[in-house]
Amino acid sequence: MQYGFIIPRGNVHEILELTQEAEEAGWDGVFYWDGINIEVVGEMYDPWAVLAAMAVRTNRVRIGAMLTPPSRRRPWKLARETVTVDHLSHGRLVVPVGLGALDDGGFGKVGEVTERKERAQLMDESLDILTGLWSGQPFSYHGQHYQLEEMTFLPPPAQQPRIPIWVVGAWPAQKSMQRVLKYDGLLPTAAAPGEHGNLKPDDIRAMRAYIEQNRTSTTPFDIIWEGETPGDNRAQAAEIVKPYIDSGITWWMESRWLTPDLDVIRTRIRQGPPRIV
Template sequence: MRFSVTFGAVGSGRDPRGLAGLARIAEDCGWDGVFLEDYLVYQGDASLPAYDPWICLAAMATATSTIKLGTTVTPAPRRRPWKLAAEAVALDHLSGGRVILGLGIGDPGDPFLSGVGEPSDPRVLAAMLDESLEIIDALWTGEPVDYHGSHYTLDGVQLTARPVQRPRIPVWIGGNFLVPSVRRRILRWDGSCAYKGSTTAPQQITPADVQALRSERPHPFDIKVSGGDPAAFAEAGATWWGRWIPPGPPEDAHRILRAGPPRPH
């Protein structure tokens, strides 16, 4: 089992320089990964300053050497898939192959979807996510890509820079894993960083949930959970246990990081 922390790039001490320092502390104190939430406004509250997570990840990559870095999760429909593919490759090279890309549909209530004229219907967002996943995976091969979907069209375009990691940068899927389409997506890609229930009525993922998900896929993939007993989750087949550190004073984050991950003794 590996252990991670998740931050939002929002509030005091969470600008690129501050997050680079937090990532360095996490690495020094035995954590295995640091993930960033990906939004431009924190939970609809524009009073807290939010910083672009991809710029923050670049700063974090230069400040560390071993921990995994990534997003949980990037709302793919808010991005052009070819731009996202290229940025992930650049970050994979900058970090020496330490990137994990978490992807989801995003929050339909995100002001930078509905508030800027972008689609916000969850069914449309899900279709855009599925197309984005196929396009990103194809572009990472370095070969020309022809793709004609409902939302995106590519006519023989090519990204010649390839990821450091093979066969690709690991792709984890977020969302509510009780939704059948989310579950199918998880089983198609490289891992799950999904939650259970709705954002307004969350439920705790259990070891039994992990066992059920693990039984549906015969070959290895990552399952990231949070809360509960890490040892029980590890026995059930989870590979990552994460802790979310909410916005707050930098010293609170320092205290949690310096305590180290809850590894069994």
Template structure:
């Protein structure tokens, strides 16, 4: 029997910008045996998309209506979010869900919605990478429950404790990146999971997973749990990607013209088993 877990993964666009509809989909996903329910995090998208929902508010409703699904934003561009606010949001959502939150984090992109440039946010990838790592450092400290003393490129926190803590003392962090690039793999190895972007072939995944394993072995963390969450359409050879190191399948969908019925069809077809 496969060990690959399966998650519904949807953009909160147009029909799916209605939180009540997303909650119904999450409840159906749980009833049909899916393991997770993750949502995109965007503030703008290219046409024809018009309406978007906030992921944190939507996920709070999903958490209250379900009992076993892992859930979270997949992925959130931390460079445009205040880490101290995310620390509060994440701990609150984790406790509301009973410890089911997974935080997906990445650089984001201005390509599809100009959601950095149109709001005066940082558009340089290297600078956003620095802000991402700084924010992750803050979150790790905040979830510890100890006083946070931090000065970094993203701001200053002067002796603040963030209570209550997440249910299990921390929140799993999966970081996103291109599998062939060195820095995303180094970042991923420092955290709890990897979400490869634009993956085309299982061999790409196998190479990235091997490198992450090497880095974790060097850091002495190879024995701790680790996830590799691969966004793929249902038509992909999921067994081949599982053999290459995937532990999660994120059911990838085309965001343009996506309807509630489209996602419900994916949910009812059932997870990969």
């Protein structure tokens, strides 16, 4: 069982300070997020520049951005960015992906695709291209949206057989869950709009059973869940986390998206992860 912390805000120097504090406090992963322009948030930074800095300021923790929408990232550029950060971190990068939040002006305000079905198609093709270019072998691609003449991208990632990809899976949508089976981790959500917060441990248990029954790969697979725990009450934190651990998650992500006070976030980081002894 591993525990990560998502840093939701702060200027770029504060983000790096919090990253180092999280590693020192015993968290297993430190994550930023991928956004272009969300006006209510205020200060935002390019995730790949931030992750590169996080990579060289830490030694142990997993790093990544929660999460990247491949539909608005050129997959060959994303391949270069991810491999670079993977090498800088000596193989500690994770790539969480999903359709993305449309309240980001990086979609509708700049003419990117917003229709759900087409974003899903772009994500599937982008992941095919990403993993193909990561191979370090000659690769070409002919899809509905992307056409690539043969290219070889070197170096390949530090991690082999590839950088882990965590994919949003909407339960119980078969197409969404079948996509998850091809990769290395599940970010659970509900298929019905607005129902993500209503997923319960029993839903996670059902998703885990589906993956165990249908996934053919024998490589490691993670199930990731976000939530909040009190850092000053270990017993209460354990009560919150334990049902999800029992349901099959392998990562608990401490997320404070709505916490405006950076000092509160820093205090929670310093208190360390809600490990169950």
